[in-house]
Amino acid sequence: MVPTNTNAETDAALQRLGRNFTRLLVLIAIILVPLEFIAHRHGEIALEDIPLFPAIYGFLAFVFIVYAGRALRLLIMRREEYYDE
Amino acid sequence: MNSAGIAVQFSALPPGVVMILAAIAVPWIPHMARQAWMLAAIALSAWGLTTGAGEHFVWTALGYEFVLYRADALTVPFALIFHIAAALNVFYSAHDRKWTEHMPSLAYAGAAIAAVHAGDLVSLFFWWEATAVTSVFLILSAGTSRAQKAAMRYLLVQVASGVLLLAGAAVLAAEGAGIAFEAFDFNGPGAIGVWLVFLAFGIKAAFPFLNGWLQDAYPEATATGTVALSAFTTKLAIYALARGFPGTDMLIWIGAAMTALPVFFAVIENDLRRVLAFSLNNQLGFMVVAVGIGTPLAINGAVAHAFVHIIYKALLFMSMGAVLYRVGTVKASALGGLYRHMPFTMVCCIIGAMSISAFPLFSGFVAKSLTMSALGYSGIVWAYLVLLFASAGVLEHSGIKIPYFAFFAHGTAYDKKLFADGEAPVGMRIAMGIAALLCIGIGVFPAPLYSILPHAIDYSPYDASHVVGQMQLLVFAMLAFIGLIRFGLYPPEIPSTVLNSDWFYRRLAPRIGRPILAAIASVWTSFVTVLRGYRDALWDLVERVMHAPITGPTVPGRAVMVQTILLTVILAVGYLVAG
Numbered sequence: 223m224v225p226t227n228t229n230a231e232t233d234a235a236l237q238r239l240g241r242n243f244t245r246l247l248v249l250i251a252i253i254l255v256p257l258e259f260i261a262h263r264h265g266e267i268a269l270e271d272i273p274l275f276p277a278i279y280g281f282l283a284f285v286f287i288v289y290a291g292r293a294l295r296l297l298i299m300r301r302e303e304y305y306d307e
Numbered sequence: 308m309n310s311a312g313i314a315v316q317f318s319a320l321p322p323g324v325v326m327i328l329a330a331i332a333v334p335w336i337p338h339m340a341r342q343a344w345m346l347a348a349i350a351l352s353a354w355g356l357t358t359g360a361g362e363h364f365v366w367t368a369l370g371y372e373f374v375l376y377r378a379d380a381l382t383v384p385f386a387l388i389f390h391i392a393a394a395l396n397v398f399y400s401a402h403d404r405k406w407t408e409h410m411p412s413l414a415y416a417g418a419a420i421a422a423v424h425a426g427d428l429v430s431l432f433f434w435w436e437a438t439a440v441t442s443v444f445l446i447l448s449a450g451t452s453r454a455q456k457a458a459m460r461y462l463l464v465q466v467a468s469g470v471l472l473l474a475g476a477a478v479l480a481a482e483g484a485g486i487a488f489e490a491f492d493f494n495g496p497g498a499i500g501v502w503l504v505f506l507a508f509g510i511k512a513a514f515p516f517l518n519g520w521l522q523d524a525y526p527e528a529t530a531t532g533t534v535a536l537s538a539f540t541t542k543l544a545i546y547a548l549a550r551g552f553p554g555t556d557m558l559i560w561i562g563a564a565m566t567a568l569p570v571f572f573a574v575i576e577n578d579l580r581r582v583l584a585f586s587l588n589n590q591l592g593f594m595v596v597a598v599g600i601g602t603p604l605a606i607n608g609a610v611a612h613a614f615v616h617i618i619y620k621a622l623l624f625m626s627m628g629a630v631l632y633r634v635g636t637v638k639a640s641a642l643g644g645l646y647r648h649m650p651f652t653m654v655c656c657i658i659g660a661m662s663i664s665a666f667p668l669f670s671g672f673v674a675k676s677l678t679m680s681a682l683g684y685s686g687i688v689w690a691y692l693v694l695l696f697a698s699a700g701v702l703e704h705s706g707i708k709i710p711y712f713a714f715f716a717h718g719t720a721y722d723k724k725l726f727a728d729g730e731a732p733v734g735m736r737i738a739m740g741i742a743a744l745l746c747i748g749i750g751v752f753p754a755p756l757y758s759i760l761p762h763a764i765d766y767s768p769y770d771a772s773h774v775v776g777q778m779q780l781l782v783f784a785m786l787a788f789i790g791l792i793r794f795g796l797y798p799p800e801i802p803s804t805v806l807n808s809d810w811f812y813r814r815l816a817p818r819i820g821r822p823i824l825a826a827i828a829s830v831w832t833s834f835v836t837v838l839r840g841y842r843d844a845l846w847d848l849v850e851r852v853m854h855a856p857i858t859g860p861t862v863p864g865r866a867v868m869v870q871t872i873l874l875t876v877i878l879a880v881g882y883l884v885a886g
Binding site: 235290 | 453570571572574575643644647679680682683684686688691692695696699700702703715716717718719720771772774775776777778779780781782783784785786787788789791793796797798801802803804805806807813814
């Protein structure tokens with residue numbers, strides 16, 4: 223038994239939730255920038271000492287993973303019944 | 308026998324064995340009493356750990372020393388967490404009235420615990436195979452034909468790993484290196500044996516290209532079975548690697564590949580329990596890298612990571628198991644909006660997600676920091692950057708994808724009857740609640756965890772610089788996710804099969820193998836046909852010779868001639884043999 227159709231009421235509530243969560247996250251991100259300098263953040267390796275290195279690396283890594291995954295679909299994605307045939 | 312005698316014998320009984328013995332009685336005990344029985348068996352087994360460090364049960368036979376119970380600083384944390392995981396499983400599966408899954412589940416945990424205490428390769432082999440034979444029933448219990456096939460493939464791979472281990476032990480014994488399970492030397496006597504053992508461990512630890520069984524079989528097990536499976540087999544392999552191959556450089560390469568590769572598969576996988584199986588593989592990578600570095604700090608990192616990972620990975624599998632139990636599917640493309648129906652499960656899932664993503668104040672952070680620091684001190688920059696990249700990957704598939712697509716994403720209209728009894732059953736909620744509390748408890752107070760690690764350390768994960776760096780990595784990666792979702796750039800979930808290394812034996816090998824087998828079969832058939840022709844001709848000849856004198860007129864001369872020919876042949880054969 224697999225549900226398929228969507229629930230409009232929940233959808234609206236989810237959008238509100240999403241907006242609030244985004245605001246919270248942006249707020250934390252903004253706070254983290256000055257903390258970089260207040261906490262004298264330093265890394266385990268020299269490269270990490272570049273200002274905001276974890277933020278930049280995390281952001282780019284995430285986007286790369288999603289896009290690489292998307293490209294990988296062309297190569298390794300098959301029908302759901304692939305092995306059943 | 309007096310009570311002191313019994314106590315002495317119990318203290319020498321390898322922990323876990325009592326659980327296997329208790330499992331035999333499980334089918335005859337009624338439903339809830341059974342859960343109490345299993346908890347008592349786990350507690351009794353855990354009490355056996357109080358015997359302390361040392362070799363408590365050594366059996367000398369055939370000129371070999373079989374060490375059945377060896378305890379030291381490395382076995383303790385694994386033994387403890389295996390007992391905790393086994394107990395969590397008892398709560399989590401309390402709603403299940405049948406005994407068919409409880410019995411193998413308890414025996415499986417017992418076998419894994421006994422394996423940790425094996426001090427020689429033959430005992431290790433015995434328990435190694437016991438974990439395979441018991442755990443396969445957790446996959447079979449799902450009852451689907453997909454699960455049956457996956458279970459058989461799983462069993463073949465697991466048993467093959469055991470056979471390699473035994474072969475390795477045999478080579479080492481023959482070359483005079485002995486069968487003791489200690490750190491191996493690739494350049495010492497019996498190097499081939501060392502490689503065989505390494506390969507055996509590599510299969511169970513799901514090294515790249517040896518990992519297909521994990522993502523193939525785990526998601527096919529029952530809602531409760533997958534939780535049990537996630538805890539033991541692979542972490543037993545991590546224990547074995549930490550014991551046998553600490554500081555093996557090759558493991559840094561292998562582990563780094565393990566952290567990075569599954570990340571891409573997890574992004575596009577639709578089955579959320581399979582996503583967690585890829586995630587499990589990625590987590591094992593961190594532990595394998597740590598074992599490869601091999602410094603005291605790194606070994607502590609590997610052990611601490613295994614310890615906390617068992618809890619939060621079980622928690623994530625439990626939350627998806629609860630969804631599977633209630634809704635009947637864990638396909639991301641079919642779920643969404645469950646937060647309203649299963650709020651407790653949702654909160655537990657998010658705690659598991661934040662732990663695995665290594666948010667400060669959660670258990671993943673205090674464990675992963677050890678490995679990252681050890682890697683930083685060792686100066687292997689490339690591996691450090693790969694693991695940092697993989698950390699963003701963990702956040703993607705386990706931190707965000709799992710909770711987002713199951714509980715949020717969009718409002719899916721579910722049948723009201725699905726949630727008529729409330730959300731997950733009580734037992735599931737108790738297990739998830741305990742696991743979630745442990746995730747936060749260890750994250751906030753890491754000292755007790757650090758105190759049971761193999762090496763004494765003075766390490767604090769909570770310095771301002773470290774916390775800010777980790778928060779930056781996670782928060783900005785999450786902002787990337789929100790941006791991609793907002794602008795419609797995040798790829799949609801598609802019902803599909805994602806090919807993995809099991810493709811080599813599920814598709815490629817049959818495709819190449821079948822024509823070769825067919826060719827061999829046809830050559831064989833024609834060979835047999837030709838032979839059959841010769842045989843028939845020979846029989847005809849014999850018939851003619853034997854029957855002609857009887858049916859026709861009796862000719863003494865012909866009878867003499869036949870006897871003469873036969874005697875000559877016998878004589879010739881006799882000379883040939885004697886000569």
